[in-house]
Amino acid sequence: MTREQWGALQEQICNTIGQNNYKTWIKPLSFVGISDRGVVTLNAPTSFFGSYVSQNFGDMLLAQISTMAPQVRRIAYEVAAANGAAAAPSPATEVEEVKPAETPAPKELPGAPLDARFTFDTFVVGKPNELAHAAAKRVAEGGPVTFNPLFLYGGVGLGKTHLMHAIAHELSARNPQLTVLYLSAEQFMYRFVQALRERKMMDFKEMFRSVDVLMVDDVQFIAGKDSTQEEFFHTFNALVDQNKQIIISADRAPDEIKDLENRIRSRLQSGLVVDLHPTDYELRLGILQSKVETYRSMYPSLEIENGVLEFLAHRISTNVRVLEGALTRLFAFASLVGKPINMDLVQDSLSDVLRASERKISIDEIQRKVAEHYNIRLSDMIGPKRVRTFARPRQIAMYLCKQLTSRSLPEIGRRFGGRDHTTVMHGVRRIEELRQSDGQIDEDVEMLRRALEA
Ligand SMILES: Nc1ncnc2c1ncn2[C@@H]1O[C@H](COP(=O)(O)OP(=O)(O)OP(=O)(O)O)[C@@H](O)[C@H]1O
Numbered sequence: 001m002t003r004e005q006w007g008a009l010q011e012q013i014c015n016t017i018g019q020n021n022y023k024t025w026i027k028p029l030s031f032v033g034i035s036d037r038g039v040v041t042l043n044a045p046t047s048f049f050g051s052y053v054s055q056n057f058g059d060m061l062l063a064q065i066s067t068m069a070p071q072v073r074r075i076a077y078e079v080a081a082a083n084g085a086a087a088a089p090s091p092a093t094e095v096e097e098v099k100p101a102e103t104p105a106p107k108e109l110p111g112a113p114l115d116a117r118f119t120f121d122t123f124v125v126g127k128p129n130e131l132a133h134a135a136a137k138r139v140a141e142g143g144p145v146t147f148n149p150l151f152l153y154g155g156v157g158l159g160k161t162h163l164m165h166a167i168a169h170e171l172s173a174r175n176p177q178l179t180v181l182y183l184s185a186e187q188f189m190y191r192f193v194q195a196l197r198e199r200k201m202m203d204f205k206e207m208f209r210s211v212d213v214l215m216v217d218d219v220q221f222i223a224g225k226d227s228t229q230e231e232f233f234h235t236f237n238a239l240v241d242q243n244k245q246i247i248i249s250a251d252r253a254p255d256e257i258k259d260l261e262n263r264i265r266s267r268l269q270s271g272l273v274v275d276l277h278p279t280d281y282e283l284r285l286g287i288l289q290s291k292v293e294t295y296r297s298m299y300p301s302l303e304i305e306n307g308v309l310e311f312l313a314h315r316i317s318t319n320v321r322v323l324e325g326a327l328t329r330l331f332a333f334a335s336l337v338g339k340p341i342n343m344d345l346v347q348d349s350l351s352d353v354l355r356a357s358e359r360k361i362s363i364d365e366i367q368r369k370v371a372e373h374y375n376i377r378l379s380d381m382i383g384p385k386r387v388r389t390f391a392r393p394r395q396i397a398m399y400l401c402k403q404l405t406s407r408s409l410p411e412i413g414r415r416f417g418g419r420d421h422t423t424v425m426h427g428v429r430r431i432e433e434l435r436q437s438d439g440q441i442d443e444d445v446e447m448l449r450r451a452l453e454a
Contacts, residue, residue: 050077
């Protein structure tokens with residue numbers, strides 16, 4: 001993402017949200033830069049302004065930006081410098097790019113901004129994350145500290161940061177006096193090094209020891225960094241002694257973090273350690289459905305055809321960020337070209353994402369499985385005969401090829417005895433209709449899909 005690309009997006013943004021909104025809220029923003037971690041920083045006149053834009057237009061902006069720069073994960077809003085200059089952020093430090101807050105951290109604490117969208121309301125609960133969610137909820141109630149620290153861990157993009165921000169939002173809403181400090185382990189280190197450099201260690205210690213709740217994200221970052229670990233250990237102990245709540249996240253369990261001092265490891269394990277499991281199909285579908293609800297208010301006229309969300313939930317199982325990014329891109333493309341969101345648009349706009357998450361299901365495999373199920377020969381499935389006994393299984397196989405592989409319609413047609421892509425399209429549509437009206441076909445297709453994906 002470059003300043004020029006941001007400039008090029010302006011017209012489309014204006015068309016999406018209307019002249020008035022655009023002039024009031026988007027035009028005053030300026031592009032600052034993008035970090036290696038995919039965080040785009042925009043300069044806003046005030047922190048209220050940044051916060052308003054984040055809450056009301058954040059998803060739309062991310063959608064628009066991702067049409068040009070799919071690697072973008074998040075937008076941070078920086079408050080304009082005194083001279084108004086939009087300086088480039090210093091080299092890829094998350095610390096710089098997130099300094100001023102979407103929801104400013106209280107009392108000049110060196111925390112990172114909280115993402116206004118990461119609340120318990122927007123967190124979808126399913127089997128893989130129910131324990132982590134319940135633990136987070138308990139901590140967010142604020143009562144007496146029962147487990148300290150709460151240690152949340154899990155793979156990339158499974159909701160650790162979302163849950164931490166949700167806890168911070170809720171604690172602050174319940175008790176605005178509370179000092180809740182959220183920052184990444186990287187920022188902790190940065191502050192520590194800065195304090196050393198500026199000979200302000202006393203201030204540093206005092207400040208960290210004065211918070212009521214400390215949240216440190218991605219703690220695995222401090223592994224192998226000896227003096228930062230040491231300082232972290234002292235901060236940790238001082239807060240636990242005062243019975244202050246600590247919440248930590250990492251990408252793996254404490255005993256799997258290499259180069260972590262043993263005394264820190266055992267401290268981290270001394271509270272409640274819960275993991276966020278990889279998502280399952282139901283959770284992914286739930287997240288997509290809840291996201292669609294958010295998008296509906298932004299793009300009220302956009303249609304989303306049946307089967308699209310289910311397809312995405314099946315196909316993109318890597319992490320929620322990728323899943324959300326795919327949906328965001330779909331909405332942006334659909335609004336750009338003024339078309340409904342259907343499987344063709346999915347194939348056109350998400351081919352890279354789909355390729356990356358390609359399951360190893362081949363057209364051959366689908367043809368064989370379907371032929372076997374309907375007890376017909378493979379040669380009849382592919383051959384020219386049009387009798388229903390062969391035609392229906394053939395259409396089902398075509399439908400499954402479209403659903404479970406990222407092959408184009410012409411390619412599928414070629415693999416079914418050199419048929420035209422319109423024949424494939426007709427077949428796919430027919431099965432879509434029949435799935436609505438014929439319970440037996442619907443059941444057969446679902447069973448075949450499961451068998452193929454098993
Ligand atoms: N259960 C969920 N419900 C709704 N949104 C979710 C859920 N899980 C993850 N997300 C969304 O997925 C995206 C990635 O989540 P988050 O940043 O919390 O992941 P993370 O575990 O902290 O990843 P990383 O290890 O990269 O820091 C966010 O936009 C978040 O809102």
